[in-house]
Amino acid sequence: MQQLRRLGTGIGWRPEIAEAVERMPGIDWVEAVAENVCPGHVPESLLRLRERGVTVVPHGVSLGLGGADRPDASRLTALAERAEALGSPLVTEHIAFVRAGGPLTASPLLEAGHLLPVPRTRDALDVLCANVRAAQAALPVPLAVENIAALISWPGEEMTEGQFLYDLADRTGVHLLIDVANLHTNHVNRGEDPSKALDELPVEAIAYVHVAGGFERDGVWHDSHAHPVPEPVLGILADLASRVAPPGVLLERDENFPEPADLERELAAIRRTVTRARARATVGAGTRGGVTYAPTPPKAITGDGVVPDPGTAGRPEHAAAAPVEVPTGAEDAARQRLALAQAALLSALVAGTPAPEGFDRVRLRVQARALAAKRADVVAKVAPELPEILAEVYRPAFLAYAQGHPMSGGYRRDALDFAEHLLLAGLPESAETRLLREWWLERSGPAPLSRRPGARLARATLRVLLGR
Numbered sequence: 001m002q003q004l005r006r007l008g009t010g011i012g013w014r015p016e017i018a019e020a021v022e023r024m025p026g027i028d029w030v031e032a033v034a035e036n037v038c039p040g041h042v043p044e045s046l047l048r049l050r051e052r053g054v055t056v057v058p059h060g061v062s063l064g065l066g067g068a069d070r071p072d073a074s075r076l077t078a079l080a081e082r083a084e085a086l087g088s089p090l091v092t093e094h095i096a097f098v099r100a101g102g103p104l105t106a107s108p109l110l111e112a113g114h115l116l117p118v119p120r121t122r123d124a125l126d127v128l129c130a131n132v133r134a135a136q137a138a139l140p141v142p143l144a145v146e147n148i149a150a151l152i153s154w155p156g157e158e159m160t161e162g163q164f165l166y167d168l169a170d171r172t173g174v175h176l177l178i179d180v181a182n183l184h185t186n187h188v189n190r191g192e193d194p195s196k197a198l199d200e201l202p203v204e205a206i207a208y209v210h211v212a213g214g215f216e217r218d219g220v221w222h223d224s225h226a227h228p229v230p231e232p233v234l235g236i237l238a239d240l241a242s243r244v245a246p247p248g249v250l251l252e253r254d255e256n257f258p259e260p261a262d263l264e265r266e267l268a269a270i271r272r273t274v275t276r277a278r279a280r281a282t283v284g285a286g287t288r289g290g291v292t293y294a295p296t297p298p299k300a301i302t303g304d305g306v307v308p309d310p311g312t313a314g315r316p317e318h319a320a321a322a323p324v325e326v327p328t329g330a331e332d333a334a335r336q337r338l339a340l341a342q343a344a345l346l347s348a349l350v351a352g353t354p355a356p357e358g359f360d361r362v363r364l365r366v367q368a369r370a371l372a373a374k375r376a377d378v379v380a381k382v383a384p385e386l387p388e389i390l391a392e393v394y395r396p397a398f399l400a401y402a403q404g405h406p407m408s409g410g411y412r413r414d415a416l417d418f419a420e421h422l423l424l425a426g427l428p429e430s431a432e433t434r435l436l437r438e439w440w441l442e443r444s445g446p447a448p449l450s451r452r453p454g455a456r457l458a459r460a461t462l463r464v465l466l467g468r
Contacts, residue, residue, distance in 0.1 A: 004142060004175065005089055007055060007208055007248025009271055011263065014253070018045035020260035026267070029055035031250055032086070034078075035062055039085035050087060058082040060093040065131045065145065066118035067097035068104055068339035076138040083141050090142045090207060092177045093135070095128065095168070100346040104339035110346050111407040113375050113414075119154035119341065120164040123334040125171075130331055132172045144175035144207035149185035149214075149223035151367045155358025161192060162200025169205045176201070179210035180236040181223060181252075187232075188221035189363075194236045198243060208248030211237055211270055220366055226256035229266055234273045241277035249274060255377075350406040372402040375414060383415035389435045397422065416444055 008028025013021055021030060022045055030049060037043070037058060046056055060079050063071060083091045096115035101107040118124045136143050147165060159167070169176055178201070183194040211234075213227035229251070240246065251267055347353040349368045355361045376398040380387045387394040401421055407414050419440045427433045 004207055004247060007057075007250075009267060010055075010208075010248060010250040011267065012059075012250060012252045012254070013046065013049075013056070014257070015043065015045075016255075017253070017257050017260070017263070018043065020263070021045070022048060024260065024264055024267070026271075027054060029057065029248065029250070031057045031059045031092075031252075034058035034060040034082045034091070037082050037086070039081040042085055046086065055089060056086040057088050058086055058091050060091065061115065062098060063093045063135070064096065064098040065093055065135060066095050066124065066128050067099060067131075068127060068335045068342055069099075069102065071131050071134050071138070073138070076135060079135075080139050083139065088141060090144055090175070091139055092144045092146060092207070094146045094148050095165075096148045097342050097346075100339065100342040102339075104336060105343045107343055107347075108406075109408060110343070110350055111409065112346055112350065112371060113378065113407050113411070114371050115148045116342075116346070116349075117148060117150040117152065117154065119338075120157040120159040120161065121154075122158060123338050125159070125164060125167060126331060126334045127338050128168060129171045132168070132174050136172070136174065142175055142207075144177045146177035146179055146210065147182050149179070149182040149189075149221075151189055151220060151222075151370060152359065152363045153190050160197065160200060161186065162197040166200055166202050169202050174205075175207035176205050177208055177210065178206050178240065179212070180240060181210060181212040181214060181229070181233045183236050184230075184233045185214065185221045185223045188216065188219075195239055198236075198240055203240065203244040206240075206244065206246060208250060209237065209240065209246045210250055210252050212252040220363075222370070224256075225252050225254035228258075228262075229269070234269065237270065238273050238277040241274045242281045245278055246274060347406075350402075352403060372399050375402055375407060375411075378411045379415045379418065382411045385439050386415060386419065386436075389432055389439065391432075416440065420444070 009026060010029035010031060011021055011024070011027060013030035013032045015036075021027060027049075030046075032046060037046070050056055058079065060075075063075050063079065065071060079091055079093075082088075094115050095118060097112070097118055098115060099109060099111045102109040118128060132143065132145065145168070147161060165176060168174060180194070183192075183197055186192045186197075187194050211229055212223065212225045213229045213233070214221055214223045214225070215227050216222070237249070249270055251263070251270060253263065257263075341356070344353075344356040345359070348355045348359075348364055349371055355364050376395055379398065380394070390397060398418055401418050405417065405421065409417075419436055423433075423437055423440060427436070
């Protein structure tokens with residue numbers, strides 16, 4: 001495992017709060033969503049932060065390392081280019097799948113538009129390890145992968161989250177990005193004990209830690225990144241910090257941004273939580289969920305701030321003694337089985353097909369609604385003209401559209417497809433309809449032509465019909 005530098009305290013950089021982040025005291029580093037950064041046109045704010053010595057880490061959301069397919073080479077290249085453009089010491093991604101279907105299942109490719117959990121099974125672990133190794137080989141800097149929040153549980157899981165992450169790190173040498181807010185989410189939604197997960201984790205493999213807020217509705221915790229950090233999340237952070245000095249801790253906020261002073265207060269609370277937990281650890285006592293305990297001895301951090309290789313000390317019984325190489329034939333079979341399972345789940349979530357056996361149907365409906373709502377929110381961001389044109393009609397119209405129209409491309413394609421759907425549905429002629437038609441015609445024109453004559457004819461016909 002490659003050694004990483006200490007990062008300190010940071011915040012998620014977003015364009016909406018860029019100026020505020022530049023003015024915040026005590027910011028050692030920032031994290032930027034990789035897909036929102038163009039290597040040739042790095043935002044001036046990030047360049048200014050870099051010039052001041054602030055580390056910038058690209059955080060990917062679309063690679064889908066937990067999916068059945070091998071990592072897409074172009075996505076890996078894009079992530080590598082962003083790491084180099086930002087001079088980053090590492091890059092991060094998620095232990096999740098974001099698309100399913102395609103050649104492995106002989107079915108249409110579906111996009112989730114969100115991070116979905118992988119089953120904690122040997123098949124999924126074998127595939128994930130192979131995908132992580134492929135990503136490591138393609139990236140110029142170390143990779144760290146993040147545990148995600150989930151609304152649903154897979155039936156027939158063979159490992160706990162801590163065991164799954166331990167084996168992943170042990171077999172690949174990958175670093176871990178531990179999101180304590182996601183541990184809280186999984187505690188509420190899946191009944192999993194955060195302290196037990198931390199007991200099983202190789203905490204010495206942690207690259208850094210995420211802290212974020214959310215909200216609870218009808219007994220389900222939603223990891224919104226749009227609300228203040230709650231006390232239970234800070235409690236899990238304290239539990240983790242009592243075991244190991246986190247190399248870095250970062251506050252995530254993606255929307256509903258408060259005043260800069262409120263963000264600074266949250267950062268201060270995070271620093272305070274870590275400092276107090278470390279102080280308690282040094283005197284032999286800490287707190288886990290309000291219960292006094294004798295903590296795990298903290299892992300050493302070298303004087304230059306480098307996190308040492310974890311080695312094999314403290315390996316739980318479930319962990320392998322050496323890296324496991326899965327034969328190619330067995331890996332292919334595991335990919336096939338995983339592909340079929342993930343395609344069935346995603347189809348139920350975004351295309352309305354029956355729920356796969358063993359899943360909680362109520363939770364699947366909650367997850368399906370959450371995916372549709374996220375699509376509506378993101379489309380409104382990438383194509384802000386649509387909610388402006390449609391006003392209060394936008395959201396209900398999009399949610400109705402999403403029920404029968406799975407996303408098969410990115411969000412910009414989704415916005416165009418939604419507008420096209422409305423126009424072909426025969427909206428009454430009005431000023432709004434004319435604006436929507438003009439918007440679609442303007443954005444759907446210059447694009448690479450399909451090699452299929454039928455597709456070219458259909459597109460030309462559609463443009464003629466909508467242009468009348």
